Amino acid sequence: MTDLIFLGLFFAAIVIGWMLGRRSAPAVRLGGNYFSGQRPVRDIPADTVIDSLADELSSEGGTVGTRIALGIQLRRRGEVDGAVRIHQELVARESLPAGDLARARLELARDYVSAGLLDRAEELLLELLRDYPAQSQAGRRHLLEIYEIERDWRRAIEVARPLLPRKLALEGRSHEPGLQRGQRVAQRLAHYCCELAEEERLGPDLDASRKLLHEALSLDKRCVRASMLLGQVEYDDGHYLQAAKALRRVRAQDPDYLPETIGLLRKCYAALDDRKSPRDYLLECLAVRPTPALVAAVAEDMAAAEGDTAAREFLAAQLVEYPSLPGLSQLIGLQQGASQDTSRADLGLLRSLIQRLAATRPTYRCGHCGFAGKHLHWNCPGCKQWGSIKAIDGPGAL
Numbered sequence: 001m002t003d004l005i006f007l008g009l010f011f012a013a014i015v016i017g018w019m020l021g022r023r024s025a026p027a028v029r030l031g032g033n034y035f036s037g038q039r040p041v042r043d044i045p046a047d048t049v050i051d052s053l054a055d056e057l058s059s060e061g062g063t064v065g066t067r068i069a070l071g072i073q074l075r076r077r078g079e080v081d082g083a084v085r086i087h088q089e090l091v092a093r094e095s096l097p098a099g100d101l102a103r104a105r106l107e108l109a110r111d112y113v114s115a116g117l118l119d120r121a122e123e124l125l126l127e128l129l130r131d132y133p134a135q136s137q138a139g140r141r142h143l144l145e146i147y148e149i150e151r152d153w154r155r156a157i158e159v160a161r162p163l164l165p166r167k168l169a170l171e172g173r174s175h176e177p178g179l180q181r182g183q184r185v186a187q188r189l190a191h192y193c194c195e196l197a198e199e200e201r202l203g204p205d206l207d208a209s210r211k212l213l214h215e216a217l218s219l220d221k222r223c224v225r226a227s228m229l230l231g232q233v234e235y236d237d238g239h240y241l242q243a244a245k246a247l248r249r250v251r252a253q254d255p256d257y258l259p260e261t262i263g264l265l266r267k268c269y270a271a272l273d274d275r276k277s278p279r280d281y282l283l284e285c286l287a288v289r290p291t292p293a294l295v296a297a298v299a300e301d302m303a304a305a306e307g308d309t310a311a312r313e314f315l316a317a318q319l320v321e322y323p324s325l326p327g328l329s330q331l332i333g334l335q336q337g338a339s340q341d342t343s344r345a346d347l348g349l350l351r352s353l354i355q356r357l358a359a360t361r362p363t364y365r366c367g368h369c370g371f372a373g374k375h376l377h378w379n380c381p382g383c384k385q386w387g388s389i390k391a392i393d394g395p396g397a398l
């Protein structure tokens with residue numbers, strides 16, 4: 001009988017391994033027009049664009065717009081020195097119309113950011129904000145980029161606040177899309193508050209951290225990071241019920257982050273000497289969002305409360321629906337406890353092979369650019385979006 005179970009687990013491992021291999025190569029998406037002969041400009045090699053702009057300059061004597069465009073192309077190709085020279089020459093022309101001068105200054109500031117000359121870029125952008133109010137939105141957006149690189153969250157908050165839609169700024173709520181290109185301002189501001197709250201959490205004043213996290217939630221009510229951090233702050237302060245309440249809010253905000261809350265939630269209820277509530281909560285969550293991580297957590301509770309046999313049966317049934325390498329490893333671990341010497345050793349070998357296979361896989365992925373890694377970053381290292389990275393753990397995920 002044990003041999004049959006072992007054989008079954010072995011084949012399950014092979015099938016999961018095969019499915020992993022089949023799914024592991026992410027689809028490479030080319031521009032929609034790539035094969036149709038109508039390639040978007042961004043897909044045209046930089047050299048071609050630069051040659052065409054250079055021809056235009058020599059034939060027409062060079063308009064300001066063409067020079068700015070040439071500088072942008074050079075910057076994109078990594079020739080920042082060339083871009084700086086072109087944009088500096090334009091900025092030095094006093095006779096240039098105000099709109100062109102503002103645009104040239106903005107592009108020069110972007111060149112400086114690309115060259116890592118953040119002080120110069122900041123100075124130029126602050127002047128732009130003062131002298132050309134019409135360019136203030138673009139100027140603030142690039143200043144945010146600088147303050148994010150420098151991790152100067154107080155200045156980032158200061159610069160981002162005026163970008164909030166007026167209604168939101170007045171009411172302190174977030175329901176509408178932000179004004180700026182890319183990510184909503186309110187969402188980014190909420191993350192800046194969380195960054196500051198993390199710094200304050202390490203100091204003596206937990207109230208300062210708490211206040212910032214409530215501010216983050218008033219800016220973006222779906223900010224799971226603020227709820228998770230608030231749970232940690234309340235736990236550190238010995239307010240276990242409030243901590244559990246903050247952590248349980250994540251289910252309504254974004255259930256994909258539920259597994260991130262399980263560890264601390266268990267510690268909160270353990271401090272309250274309540275074993276039933278976390279188990280009931282996990283079962284409720286499992287019914288709503290049956291991810292492999294939740295299945296594993298429920299099986300763990302079940303093993304402690306009802307014994308290994310009940311946990312094994314539950315896990316085996318769940319794995320049929322939601323196959324996962326960690327789940328299979330957990331099932332083999334439970335089976336090991338009920339096996340005889342030789343089978344126990346075989347199962348141990350199989351389990352270590354599965355764990356090694358699982359260890360080579362990324363655990364988190366950015367939903368915006370596909371960046372994958374082993375850690376949850378709130379600011380994607382690949383595309384710099386905030387809150388776009390989640391555990392690779394959706395229903396049916398391997």
Ligand SMILES: [Zn+2]
Nearest residue numbers: 366369380383
């Ligand atoms: Zn990304």
